[in-house]
Amino acid sequence: GEDVEQSLFLSVREGDSSVINCTYTDSSSTYLYWYKQEPGAGLQLLTYIFSNMDMKQDQRLTVLLNKKDKHLSLRIADTQTGDSAIYFCAEGVRDDKIIFGKGTRLHILP
Amino acid sequence: SAVISQKPSRDICQRGTSLTIQCQVDSQVTMMFWYRQQPGQSLTLIATANQGSEATYESGFVIDKFPISRPNLTFSTLTVSNMSPEDSSIYLCSVTVSSYEQYFGPGTRLTVT
Numbered sequence: 636g637e638d639v640e641q642s643l644f645l646s647v648r649e650g651d652s653s654v655i656n657c658t659y660t661d662s663s664s665t666y667l668y669w670y671k672q673e674p675g676a677g678l679q680l681l682t683y684i685f686s687n688m689d690m691k692q693d694q695r696l697t698v699l700l701n702k703k704d705k706h707l708s709l710r711i712a713d714t715q716t717g718d719s720a721i722y723f724c725a726e727g728v729r730d731d732k733i734i735f736g737k738g739t740r741l742h743i744l745p
Numbered sequence: 746s747a748v749i750s751q752k753p754s755r756d757i758c759q760r761g762t763s764l765t766i767q768c769q770v771d772s773q774v775t776m777m778f779w780y781r782q783q784p785g786q787s788l789t790l791i792a793t794a795n796q797g798s799e800a801t802y803e804s805g806f807v808i809d810k811f812p813i814s815r816p817n818l819t820f821s822t823l824t825v826s827n828m829s830p831e832d833s834s835i836y837l838c839s840v841t842v843s844s845y846e847q848y849f850g851p852g853t854r855l856t857v858t
Binding site: 645667678679685723731735736 | 776778787788814837844849850
């Protein structure tokens, strides 16, 4: 079945890079997503990547996709305190449905 | 993108009652979705709501418990019926703007006592 796995916690020092990893199972996924959820807030679409791409860069965010291994990563350069949040990896499956991972809680150390 | 609002933003309800959550979008969209996020958990899709047709429910969710209306292309409601404490969750609606961009509302935080 469809499943998205990601580690639950990540601690990073302010100014360092954060790398959040994710694996998915549906090889027919056309789009893969990263959403951000700050405490008490809804989900913010951070970025997405089409399945025929290897990399996408958007300012401090870099998404890497290894379709062969079904591995997706999100790199946040120069991590700031405002980046503290839960980051959800998600895959787009049929009929516009999205399957979410459990989320990675990113904690920023001073 | 799309601007999505939900009402209420939060509520505390008694066991056995029902709550209707509203979702309003600032543009016409074909597909709307309802998700549940239980405390400390990921999002689980409840149902897909398309205007002019019955909602399509995911495994484990039934219409009698979560009736959905979709009267037009900018609005939908989700009712949580005969609530129990296990229904305490954040309920989120979402819309697809294009075939790949899905945006979420701020969520409705429901506590059932």
